[in-house]
Amino acid sequence: MxxxxxxxxxxxxxxxxxxxxxxxxxxxxxxxxxxxxxxxxxxxxxxxxxxxxxxxxxxxxxxxxxxxxxxxxxxxxxxxxxxxxxxxxxxxxxxxxxxxxxxxxxxxxxxxxxxxxxxxxxxxxxxxxxxxxxxxxxxxxxxxLMCAGLIGWRSLQIAGPAHRIGLYGFGAAAHIIAQICRWQGRDVYAFTRSGDAPAQALARSLGACWVGSSGEMPPEPLDAAIIFAPVGPLIPIALKAVRKGGRVVCGGIHMSDIPQFPYRLLWQERQIVSVANLTRQDGIDFLAIAPQAGIRxxxxxxxxxxxxxxxxxxxxxxxxxxxxxxx
Ligand SMILES: [Zn+2]
Ligand SMILES: [Zn+2]
CATH class of the missing domain: 3.90.180.10 (Medium-chain alcohol dehydrogenases, catalytic domain)
Structure with missing residues (x-):
């Protein structure tokens, strides 16, 4: 071999x-x-x-x-x-x-x-x-589907029943999860690296209702955000973008350091939570849903x-x- x-x-x-x-x-x-x-x-x-x-x-x-x-x-x-x-x-x-x-x-x-x-x-x-x-x-x-899909799925479960959902970093995981979100009737806000036209075009083609660079604020506050990019400074940015009680989910296994930020970004019951690995049940659930959602x-x-x-x-x-x- x-x-x-x-x-x-x-x-x-x-x-x-x-x-x-x-x-x-x-x-x-x-x-x-x-x-x-x-x-x-x-x-x-x-x-x-x-x-x-x-x-x-x-x-x-x-x-x-x-x-x-x-x-x-x-x-x-x-x-x-x-x-x-x-x-x-x-x-x-x-x-x-x-x-x-x-x-x-x-x-x-x-x-x-x-x-x-x-x-x-x-x-x-x-x-x-x-x-x-x-x-x-x-x-x-x-x-x-075996990691980008599965970890993305677990991240989405942890994000909860958010209708307006932000995806930071529009790579392998986000391009799958955007399709699940659309199938579930959620609104997807896609954040890419500044000027990443191909990723923004991909996000649009998959039904994102808003596409911008990760430094931009969405036109309305998000219910939750998932950060797939391994970039710690995105955490305070995403906290600013979510509404009171909103949740910021870190989907990656590693991130650069998170810069210091004022407590008021977290206050009003906003949450930051990480996702680690997956359970077999995550896999069973996701692999049952993926064909129904028509994931491509x-x-x-x-x-x-x-x-x-x-x-x-x-x-x-x-x-x-x-x-x-x-x-
Ligand atoms: Zn992986
Ligand atoms: Zn054990």
Whole structure:
């Protein structure tokens, strides 16, 4: 098999030939059809997340076909299309897992961070944390749903029943969640980098009722805002844009520092809340809704060997929608 490997934090990925691994207890061997590229992959490569286990194969938005099943897994799964996301495994016995918050598990495993992910032709995954994807016939279009979609969905759930919703950073996650919001009858306010005409055009085409740069104030106060861009200074800006009692949801795993801001921006029961990881129930709920909502992802494909170019394009903001690696 072939894999794009992070050998050392701060380096570019290296292409390696490796033996195809054998699935262990409860595991699947997956032949990767497509793996989308997420900003979290950049945070891992740049050492912005703690304790990166190198060498590691990044990639946690995987769609593939089950090639083999390990002991304890039904062989009926062989040949099925499955998806693998960020939550590689949760322990099942800590207080968070027991309380229905496996996204906050004390001993989690994360795909492409603490276990090898999908920037490869093959990978292993815990069968209990892989999502069945029958009915999703287009692997490339489906791959971005596995993190941009899922984390975006969880962020939207945490934003609550907001009618006027602001999306800061109009990349892979926002372009999916905007479609869900429109399908649910919400009004979407899209905030992009100043002068990012392609992102603004994409937001308009997906039904945003207002599009502007992130420094602008929306024409009316928002009920909630979700920040997908990893930019701490957006927090006070978004607090200014939401109404009394409004909520600002931080959808990313890493953000630059939040600048000091006056308490009056938070006062009047505004809230700031972060989103961490996902539960399997989030995945089940979202993957049931995505086809009903008619989600269409905008993707740009790259051969697996060009993972570094895809990551460069994501970093520079040259990308519209999601980058997807295709082995
Ligand atoms: Zn991700
Ligand atoms: Zn746990």
């Amino acid at each position: 072939k894999a794009m490997v992070l050998r050392k934090v701060g380096e570019r990925l290296a292409c390696e030939a490796r033996p195809i691994p054998r699935p262990g207890n409860g595991e699947l061997l997956i032949r990767v059809e497509a793996c989308a590229v997420c900003r979290t992959d950049l945070h891992i490569m740049d050492g912005e997340l703690p304790d990166v286990r190198v060498p590691i194969v990044p990639g946690h938005e995987v769609v593939g076909i089950v090639d083999a099943a390990g002991p304890g897994v039904s062989s009926s799964l062989i040949g099925a299309r499955v998806g693998v996301g960020w939550l590689g495994r949760a322990c099942g016995h800590c207080s968070y897992c027991a309380g229905g918050q496996e996204n906050l598990c004390d001993e989690p495993t994360f795909t492409g961070y603490t276990r090898d992910g999908g920037f490869a032709t093959h990978m292993l995954a815990d069968a209990a944390f892989a999502f069945p994807l029958e009915g999703f016939s287009d692997a490339i279009a489906t791959a971005p 992802t905008t993707t740009r494909t790259y051969p697996l060997e060009q993972a570094n170019e895809a990551l460069d394009d994501l970093r520079s903001g040259r990308l519209q929608g999601a980058a997807v690696l295709v082995p």
